[in-house]
Amino acid sequence: MKALKALVVAMSLFATGSIAAADTLVLGNGDRLSGTIEKSDGKVLTFKAATVGEVTIKWTDVKELTSDKAVYVVTKDKQSVSGTVTIDGAVLIVHSTSAGDVRVAVADLTALRSGDEETKFLRTIHPTLRQDWNGALVFGFSLARGNSQTTNLSLGFNAERKTPNDDFKGYMSTLYTKNDAPGGGVTADLITGGAAYDKNFTPKIFGVISADYSHDQLQDLHLQSIYTVGLGWHAVATPNTTLDAIAGINYTKADYDSGMVGAAGVDQNVAGATLGEVLMHKFGASTVLNEQFYFYPNITHADPYRMALDASSVTKLKKWLGLQFTVSDRYISDPPIAGTKANDIIFTTGLNIAFSD
Numbered sequence: 640m641k642a643l644k645a646l647v648v649a650m651s652l653f654a655t656g657s658i659a660a661a662d663t664l665v666l667g668n669g670d671r672l673s674g675t676i677e678k679s680d681g682k683v684l685t686f687k688a689a690t691v692g693e694v695t696i697k698w699t700d701v702k703e704l705t706s707d708k709a710v711y712v713v714t715k716d717k718q719s720v721s722g723t724v725t726i727d728g729a730v731l732i733v734h735s736t737s738a739g740d741v742r743v744a745v746a747d748l749t750a751l752r753s754g755d756e757e758t759k760f761l762r763t764i765h766p767t768l769r770q771d772w773n774g775a776l777v778f779g780f781s782l783a784r785g786n787s788q789t790t791n792l793s794l795g796f797n798a799e800r801k802t803p804n805d806d807f808k809g810y811m812s813t814l815y816t817k818n819d820a821p822g823g824g825v826t827a828d829l830i831t832g833g834a835a836y837d838k839n840f841t842p843k844i845f846g847v848i849s850a851d852y853s854h855d856q857l858q859d860l861h862l863q864s865i866y867t868v869g870l871g872w873h874a875v876a877t878p879n880t881t882l883d884a885i886a887g888i889n890y891t892k893a894d895y896d897s898g899m900v901g902a903a904g905v906d907q908n909v910a911g912a913t914l915g916e917v918l919m920h921k922f923g924a925s926t927v928l929n930e931q932f933y934f935y936p937n938i939t940h941a942d943p944y945r946m947a948l949d950a951s952s953v954t955k956l957k958k959w960l961g962l963q964f965t966v967s968d969r970y971i972s973d974p975p976i977a978g979t980k981a982n983d984i985i986f987t988t989g990l991n992i993a994f995s996d
Contacts, residue, residue, distance in 0.1 A: 790815075832851075850867075928950070948967065
């Protein structure tokens with residue numbers, strides 16, 4: 640009996656300790672949440688509640704706030720202090736072991752970070768080139784034999800390293816389709832790839848350098864290279880949506896085969912403008928849409944002009960696995976090789992295998 644009582648007391652103390660170890664948030668309407676303080680940008684507080692998950696609350700809706708572990712607080716005058724916190728009206732009280740109680744007006748708060756968020760932030764200040772990469776491999780394959788004899792293969796790769804100061808990204812995708820029936824042949828052979836580097840000059844303005852490459856057998860395009868230098872504007876920058884507008888100048892070099900044995904191909908070397916937009920939007924917790932569109936009008940003469948569209952959606956099935964749908968469109972207003980069409984639109988689907996540093 641004594642052993643049973645001791646066990647009940649021990650379990651009670653453990654449960655009490657578990658509850659006490661959690662941060663506590665009380666809203667103005669009386670709702671009480673237990674969980675973890677994650678971060679704040681000075682405008683809203685992000686709190687991960689044990690019952691409802693991650694929530695975002697305006698500071699004006701916070702009535703009570705207590706933390707069990709130290710958080711890191713940064714003010715408008717660049718002062719930083721760490722410690723457990725409580726709130727008194729519109730004032731955040733940081734209970735620091737080194738500086739005592741430090742009172743910070745919520746209006747003067749620019750950042751608040753948990754220990755984990757502080758570690759992530761410190762990694763972004765001076766990141767190494769190998770750090771903070773995210774990306775995915777995409778694979779799709781289909782094979783038909785019998786009345787239909789076709790082979791379809793799509794491969795893709797993308798990687799991005801984004802920090803508060805810059806953004807480097809690279810990509811490659813290929814689609815190959817062949818009809819193996821008598822009289823058939825290759826019905827699609829497209830390879831696209833490229834890389835871009837963005838450098839933030841201000842929170843809204845950034846510079847961009849990019850290179851885009853494409854090969855399209857059905858247009859008799861051996862290789863097209865577009866090199867762009869320009870400026871961009873972060874039009875929208877929220878956790879769920881980003882939208883960038885880009886304008887610049889480019890140099891385009893395109894080498895076309897003639898499509899006929901013994902006939903000379905066509906080489907194009909033109910200067911042009913680059914106008915584009917890049918969009919990312921999250922639909923709920925599992926689906927992400929990425930889309931980019933570029934328009935390349937020539938500066939030297941009116942024709943030909945080019946357009947490029949790439950859009951993909953990824954729905955997570957697991958943390959590392961997702962289902963991806965991709966649409967790509969390459970357009971040239973005046974194809975230099977007679978008999979080829981101006982527009983190639985390709986739709987692919989496959990498995991997305993994600994990776995991160």
